[in-house]
Amino acid sequence: MYNEQVMEHFREPRNHGKLARYSAVGKVGNILCGDVMWMYILVERAENGEDIIADISWETFGCTAAIATSSMVSVLAKGKTVDEAITITNSQVAAELGGLPAPKMHCSSLAADALNEAIHEYFIAEKRPIPATLEQRHERIARHRKELEDRYAGFLDQGDRKQQIKGLPGSPCC
Amino acid sequence: MNTRTYLDNAATTPLDPEVFAAMLPYFQRKHGNASSLHEEGRQARKAVEDARRLIAEALSWDPEGIVFTSGATEADNLAIFGLARSRPDRRHIICSAIEHHAILHPCDWLEQQGYRITRIPVDTTGRVNPQSIADAIDDQTLLVSIMAGNNELGILEPIREIGELCRARSVLFHTDAVQAFGRVDLPTESTDLISLSAHKLHGPKGVGALAARPGMRLVPLVHGGGHERGVRSGTENVHGIVGFASACRLMVERRETLVERLSGFRKQLIDGVLRIPGTRLNGDRSGSLPHIANFSFAAIEGESLVMKLDERGIAASTGSACSSPNLEPSHVLQAIGVPIEMAHGSLRLSMGQQTTQADIDTLLRTLPGVVEDLRSISPFKLGDS
Numbered sequence A: 001m002y003n004e005q006v007m008e009h010f011r012e013p014r015n016h017g018k019l020a021r022y023s024a025v026g027k028v029g030n031i032l033c034g035d036v037m038w039m040y041i042l043v044e045r046a047e048n049g050e051d052i053i054a055d056i057s058w059e060t061f062g063c064t065a066a067i068a069t070s071s072m073v074s075v076l077a078k079g080k081t082v083d084e085a086i087t088i089t090n091s092q093v094a095a096e097l098g099g100l101p102a103p104k105m106h107c108s109s110l111a112a113d114a115l116n117e118a119i120h121e122y123f124i125a126e127k128r129p130i131p132a133t134l135e136q137r138h139e140r141i142a143r144h145r146k147e148l149e150d151r152y153a154g155f156l157d158q159g160d161r162k163q164q165i166k167g168l169p170g171s172p173c174c
Numbered sequence B: 001m002n003t004r005t006y007l008d009n010a011a012t013t014p015l016d017p018e019v020f021a022a023m024l025p026y027f028q029r030k031h032g033n034a035s036s037l038h039e040e041g042r043q044a045r046k047a048v049e050d051a052r053r054l055i056a057e058a059l060s061w062d063p064e065g066i067v068f069t070s071g072a073t074e075a076d077n078l079a080i081f082g083l084a085r086s087r088p089d090r091r092h093i094i095c096s097a098i099e100h101h102a103i104l105h106p107c108d109w110l111e112q113q114g115y116r117i118t119r120i121p122v123d124t125t126g127r128v129n130p131q132s133i134a135d136a137i138d139d140q141t142l143l144v145s146i147m148a149g150n151n152e153l154g155i156l157e158p159i160r161e162i163g164e165l166c167r168a169r170s171v172l173f174h175t176d177a178v179q180a181f182g183r184v185d186l187p188t189e190s191t192d193l194i195s196l197s198a199h200k201l202h203g204p205k206g207v208g209a210l211a212a213r214p215g216m217r218l219v220p221l222v223h224g225g226g227h228e229r230g231v232r233s234g235t236e237n238v239h240g241i242v243g244f245a246s247a248c249r250l251m252v253e254r255r256e257t258l259v260e261r262l263s264g265f266r267k268q269l270i271d272g273v274l275r276i277p278g279t280r281l282n283g284d285r286s287g288s289l290p291h292i293a294n295f296s297f298a299a300i301e302g303e304s305l306v307m308k309l310d311e312r313g314i315a316a317s318t319g320s321a322c323s324s325p326n327l328e329p330s331h332v333l334q335a336i337g338v339p340i341e342m343a344h345g346s347l348r349l350s351m352g353q354q355t356t357q358a359d360i361d362t363l364l365r366t367l368p369g370v371v372e373d374l375r376s377i378s379p380f381k382l383g384d385s
C-alpha cells in the first residue's frame, strides 16, 4: 500500500517531538477524525534580514501517512525562509514522498496545513501583515475545522445511542 | 524458518496441511464436474455429498439443508435476500448493531427499498440483551439475525436464548457463526439458519455454507443450472468443498485441546497488554471466543500501530478509521461506546491453531515499545483525556 519512501519516513521520522524553544505552533486536525498534527517552528532573523525557519518539529497522532507527511513537511521547511515555506503545498509533500495511496492524500494536506498554521501564528505574534495566500488558507482550515466539529457534534452526545449505531458519516478523515 | 508472528486469524487462517492434502486430488486426478454422469462426475458428486454430510454432522443438521456458497458473505446475503424474496409480505428485520457488514449492508439496502430494520444496540461489552429483541419482534418480522461470536471483540452473544424466544414467537432466527463454529457449542436446535466460512477454520478461502432448515424456501441470488437444489447455481467448488469439510472435521476433533490452549493464551494477552498504561480491553474477559482479544491504546492511532508491529514481524489488525476503506472507525467499537479517541487506537489480536507460546511472548515483548514509540511522537500525553 505505502511506497518505500513513505515507510522510510514512518520508520525513521525526522524532527519529531516538541522543540524546547519555538516561535509558534500550528495545530490542525481533530481527534474525532483520527488525525492531529502540531507543528512547532523556531524562526530566526538571518544576517540579510530574512526570517528563516531555523528549526522545526512536530507531534502527530495519526496513521502511517500522517506520520510520514509530518516528517516530510519538516524536512522541506527546515532552513527555508518563511516566505518560501509558505509556498509548500499538499501536492508537493505527497510528491516528495513518491505519492500516497488515494484515500491518504488528505494526510498530506494536513501536514502542509499544520505548517501554514504555525507560520500564520508567527505572523500574528510578530504583528506582521499577513500575506493573502496565508490568510486564505488559514480561513479555509478554520472553516474545515468548524465543519468537522459540527458534523461530529451528534456523535459527542453520548446520550443518543442511535447516533452511535448509525456510525460516523463517511468522510475523508485520514 | 518463519519468523513472522501471525496474530490476525480472525481475518483468515493458514490452510491446515491435512486439509491441503485432502484437497489436492480434486485439482487434477479427480477433476470431474459433480453434475456429470460419468465416473469422474460421480466421483466429484460423492466428494461433495460426503462433505455435506460431514458438515451437517458437525452442526447436528440435516444434510438436505446445507447450501454451499462462495463464503460467509454470500451465505449471509442468501439468508437475508433469499428469505426476503420468498416472504415479501414480511418487511421487518432485526439484527444487532455489531453484525458483520455482510449482514448490515444487505439490511441497509433493504431499508432503502422500504423495509424496516431494527438494529439492536449492545451493552458496553458488546452483548445483545435478548429482551430488546423480544420487544422488537412484531407481526411483520421476517428474520432475526444475531451473530454467534463477534469477529472484532470476540464477544459471544446469547444466541440460545434469542433462538428460543424467536421460536416461541414463530420468527426465523439466523446466526453468523463464522468465528464461533468449531470454537464454542452452537445451539443449532433453536436456530433456523447458520452461516459458515472455511477460511476462518484453517480451510480454503472462497467457500462456505448456509445451513437452512430443510424445506425452507429461499429464493436464489444466483440463477443458472439449478445446483444446490436450485438455491445456488454454479458448478460446485469441489476441491474447496472437500477442504471445507476436512477443516470442519479437524476443528471438531481438536476443539477441546485447542480451546483450552487458546483460552490460556488469551488470558496472557489480556493480562500482559493491560499492563501497558492507558490501555483498555474492548469486549470482555469472559463469555468470549477463545481466539480474539481487542484493545485500545490512548493517544495513538491504530493503523500506525499495526504498521509498526508489521515492521517488527507481527501481523495484527485494527478497527481504526484510517485502516478501513471507507475511512470510518469500526461500527463495533462505536456501538460499545468506546470513547472516540480510544476507538481510533484499537488493536485486534486473534489466534489460530498454529499459534504458539513463543508468538504470545513475542507480541508481549514487542508491543510496549511500539506503543511507547508512537506515544513519544503524539501530541497527546497519557492523562490528557
Ligand SMILES: Cc1ncc(COP(=O)(O)O)c(C=O)c1O
Pocket (backbone or CB within 6 Å): B010, B011, B070, B071, B072, B073, B074, B076, B100, B102, B147, B150, B151, B176, B178, B179, B196, B197, B198, B206, B207, B208
Ligand atoms: C463474522 C463474519 N461474518 C462474515 C465474514 C465473511 O466471510 P467470507 O470471507 O467467507 O465472505 C467474516 C469474515 O470476514 C466474519 O468474520
